Amino acid sequence: MSTEHSATLHSAATLSAQAVSDLRPALERRLDPQIRKLAVGVWTAELIGDELANISYGGRPVLRAIKAVVRDHEWRTFAPSVRDLAELKDDDGVSLRIHVDYAAPGSADGAGAEAGAVAFEAMLMLRITPATVEVSFSGRAKTAFRRNRIGLVVLHPTSEAGRDVSVVSPDGNVTAGAFPTDIRPDLVFTDISSLEWADAGTAFDLGFSGDIFETEDQRNWSDGSFKTYSTPSALPTPVDVAAGDTVTQSVSIEALSIETPDNPLPVGEDQAAFTVGEPVGTVPALALSVDPAGVAPADPAGSGPAATAAAGSGQGAQLPGLNAVLVELYEPREAWPAKLAAAAREADRHGAALDVRIVSPSADGVAEALRGALDGQLSRIVRLGLFHPETQCTDPAALAGLKPSLENAGFSGQLLAGTRSHFTELNRWIAGGGSSPVPPDADALAFSLTPQVHSTEIPHIVETVPVHRSTAANALRLGDGRPVHVGPITLKPRFHAPDQHADGDELQDHSFTAAWTLASLDALTLGGVASVTYFEAGSPRGIAAADGTLNPAGELLQKLAACKGEPVLAATRQPVQRATGQTLVTVYPVQSAAGLQVFLGNLSPREATAALSLPGGSDAATADVTVIGASAGATAAADPADDGALAVTLGPWSTAVVTFGD
Known part of the structure; x- marks a missing residue:
C-alpha cells in the first residue's frame, strides 16, 4: 500500500522543509503525489506539485485550486516540474517560494520549442495569513514559441453552481451574476478585476492583477470545475513569444467573517456502506x-x-x-x-x-x-x-x-x-x-x-x-x-x-x-x-x-x-457521521440472468472497503470475488458479516466483480 506523503505548516509552529525531490518511479509519483498540507488560522490548503489545491476556510471549500499554466498554439499544456521550494515564515503567516520549469510538448508543424525541453520558467510565491491567500506568478520564456495562454488560473468547485456573485470590472463597475446550473456554452463572467460573494456569514473577495480575467464553465470539457483565467478569448491567438519575454500576475482571496468559523479537522472514512436496492437503469x-x-x-x-x-x-x-x-x-x-x-x-x-x-x-x-x-x-x-x-x-x-x-x-x-x-x-x-x-x-x-x-x-x-x-x-x-x-x-x-x-x-x-x-x-x-x-x-x-x-x-x-441491457440496481450510500467529500468507491450492481453481479472499483491510492447490504436472495456467504486486473497488481477480498452484509476490501486502484452462488 502507498504511504501518504504530507506535512502540515502552522503559522506558530516550526517545521523542517520537506524535500522537493521524490525518487519513486514517475508513474507512482503521478498516481500518489506528495501532498504538503498548509494551515494558517482557519485557512487550509494543499500544495501538490506547483498547484495550491483544496483551499478551504473554516472547513468549507472555497476554491478547488490556483495554478499557473502555459498553453501552446494548439492548446497543449507545457508540463510543469518543481525545481526547488523554499519556506519562509514570519509572525503573520506562511510563505512558499517555488521555482517551476515548464517543458514544451513540441508542435505538429515542427515550429516552436523542442519537445521535452524547458521552454518557460517561473517563480511562484504563495502567501497565507489568517485573512488572505495570495499567489503571485513571475515567468520568463527561455526559448521562442507560440502561445494561446500563459498565467494563473483559478478553479472553482462545481458545488458553486447557482452561487450569486458580484463581478467587479477594472473600471469599478459591479455586475450581478451567478455560476450556472446547466452547463453554459458561453462565458460565465467577463472583464473581471475581482469576484465577490458570501457564504455562511463570510464575505469573500477574489482579486486579480496583471491581466483581464474571465470565467468559463469547464464542465463543457468534463472538468470538475469552473475556471477563471487570463488572456480574454476575444483577443486574437496564438501569439508569438520571444525568448526573454516575461509575464507577471497575481491572485488573492480575502475572507471577512462576522463570526470566527469553526475549523473542523477532516475526518476520513475507513469504510463506506451501501444498500443494494431496486433497478434504476440498464447497462x-x-x-x-x-x-x-x-x-x-x-x-x-x-x-x-x-x-x-x-x-x-x-x-x-x-x-x-x-x-x-x-x-x-x-x-x-x-x-x-x-x-x-x-x-x-x-x-x-x-x-x-x-x-x-x-x-x-x-x-x-x-x-x-x-x-x-x-x-x-x-x-x-x-x-x-x-x-x-x-x-x-x-x-x-x-x-x-x-x-x-x-x-x-x-x-x-x-x-x-x-x-x-x-x-x-x-x-x-x-x-x-x-x-x-x-x-x-x-x-x-x-x-x-x-x-x-x-x-x-x-x-x-x-x-x-x-x-x-x-x-x-x-x-x-x-x-x-x-x-x-x-x-x-x-x-x-x-x-x-x-x-x-x-x-x-x-x-x-x-x-x-x-x-x-x-x-x-x-x-x-x-x-x-x-x-x-x-x-x-x-x-x-x-x-x-x-x-x-x-x-x-x-x-x-x-x-x-x-x-x-440488464438491470442496474441502486447502490445507495448510507450516511456516515462526519464524513468528508464523496466516496472514491464505485458500486455498480447488475441483476443478470445468472444472478446478482456487483462490480466495485476503488479510485484511490489507499485500500478501501465497501460494506454492502444485499437484496433478498443474495447470500453473502456464497460471495465469489473475481479481481479485474490482478496481473497488473489489483487486489480484492470479501468478508461476510453476521448480519448478512458483505464487506469487500479493494486494494489501491483496484476493481473486482462479486457474484453469488445458489
Whole structure:
C-alpha cells in the first residue's frame, strides 16, 4: 500500500522543509503525489506539485485550486516540474517560494520549442495569513514559441453552481451574476478585476492583477470545475513569444467573517456502506473504436500489418455482447475500403455492428462510397454520423442531403448529429442554431469525452467522473429527448488540431483505468444514454496489448459488454457521521440472468472497503470475488458479516466483480 506523503505548516509552529525531490518511479509519483498540507488560522490548503489545491476556510471549500499554466498554439499544456521550494515564515503567516520549469510538448508543424525541453520558467510565491491567500506568478520564456495562454488560473468547485456573485470590472463597475446550473456554452463572467460573494456569514473577495480575467464553465470539457483565467478569448491567438519575454500576475482571496468559523479537522472514512436496492437503469450498449490512421490507403485488402494494428490483435479475446466497433473516416475516400475492412474484421470478431463517423465537408457521394466499400452491406452500420472537418460538428444541410441517399443504399440504422469532439462543441453548436437547432433528420446526438483536456493530474482526472453524468443529462435536454451516444471516451484528447492524433497514456494498461472506466459507466448509466464507446481495440490507446491480451480496462469491458441491457440496481450510500467529500468507491450492481453481479472499483491510492447490504436472495456467504486486473497488481477480498452484509476490501486502484452462488 502507498504511504501518504504530507506535512502540515502552522503559522506558530516550526517545521523542517520537506524535500522537493521524490525518487519513486514517475508513474507512482503521478498516481500518489506528495501532498504538503498548509494551515494558517482557519485557512487550509494543499500544495501538490506547483498547484495550491483544496483551499478551504473554516472547513468549507472555497476554491478547488490556483495554478499557473502555459498553453501552446494548439492548446497543449507545457508540463510543469518543481525545481526547488523554499519556506519562509514570519509572525503573520506562511510563505512558499517555488521555482517551476515548464517543458514544451513540441508542435505538429515542427515550429516552436523542442519537445521535452524547458521552454518557460517561473517563480511562484504563495502567501497565507489568517485573512488572505495570495499567489503571485513571475515567468520568463527561455526559448521562442507560440502561445494561446500563459498565467494563473483559478478553479472553482462545481458545488458553486447557482452561487450569486458580484463581478467587479477594472473600471469599478459591479455586475450581478451567478455560476450556472446547466452547463453554459458561453462565458460565465467577463472583464473581471475581482469576484465577490458570501457564504455562511463570510464575505469573500477574489482579486486579480496583471491581466483581464474571465470565467468559463469547464464542465463543457468534463472538468470538475469552473475556471477563471487570463488572456480574454476575444483577443486574437496564438501569439508569438520571444525568448526573454516575461509575464507577471497575481491572485488573492480575502475572507471577512462576522463570526470566527469553526475549523473542523477532516475526518476520513475507513469504510463506506451501501444498500443494494431496486433497478434504476440498464447497462448501456458498449462499443470500441479502431484507429483508422493505422490502415494505409495502399493496403486495399486490409491484410497488412497496418490493418492489423488498426483493428487490434485479430487473435485477441472476444467481447460477447459488444454493440459496435466505431471507425472515423476522413478524406480522401480512397482510404475508406481498407479502413472499413479493418473495422469490420474487428466487429466480426466480437459479433458486433459498425458505428461509422464520416468527417467530410460534403455529403455528396458518401452513401455510394460506403456501399462500395462494404460490398453493398450498409445494413452492417447501426449508427452513422457526418461531421464537418473545420467545425467538428454536423452541418444540418449536409445531413438532410445525406439521409435519402443512405436510405436508397440500404441503410436502416440511426443517423447521428452533434459533434465528434467535446461536449462544449455540441453545447455551442446547439446554442448557435436558432430556435430549432437540432436537425430534424437526426435520430440521436453524439459527443465525445476525455478527462485530460486541461489537466493530467490524477485528482483532476478522477473529478471528471461525476461530470460525465452532467454532460449526458445536458445533451438529453439539448436534444429534446433524443437518445445520446457518448464516445469515443479516451484518456487523452483524440486531437488538438487537424491531423493531430492522440498519444498513448502510461495509465492505459494500469488498474487505475479499469476503476475509472467503471466509475464513468456508473455516471453514464442514465435513461436516454443509448451507447458508450470506450478506448480503442488495440495498443497503445486501447483495451489490449499488441499480442491481444486484455489489459484491466479490457477485462472490465469484456464482463460489462455481456451485461448489455440488464438491470442496474441502486447502490445507495448510507450516511456516515462526519464524513468528508464523496466516496472514491464505485458500486455498480447488475441483476443478470445468472444472478446478482456487483462490480466495485476503488479510485484511490489507499485500500478501501465497501460494506454492502444485499437484496433478498443474495447470500453473502456464497460471495465469489473475481479481481479485474490482478496481473497488473489489483487486489480484492470479501468478508461476510453476521448480519448478512458483505464487506469487500479493494486494494489501491483496484476493481473486482462479486457474484453469488445458489
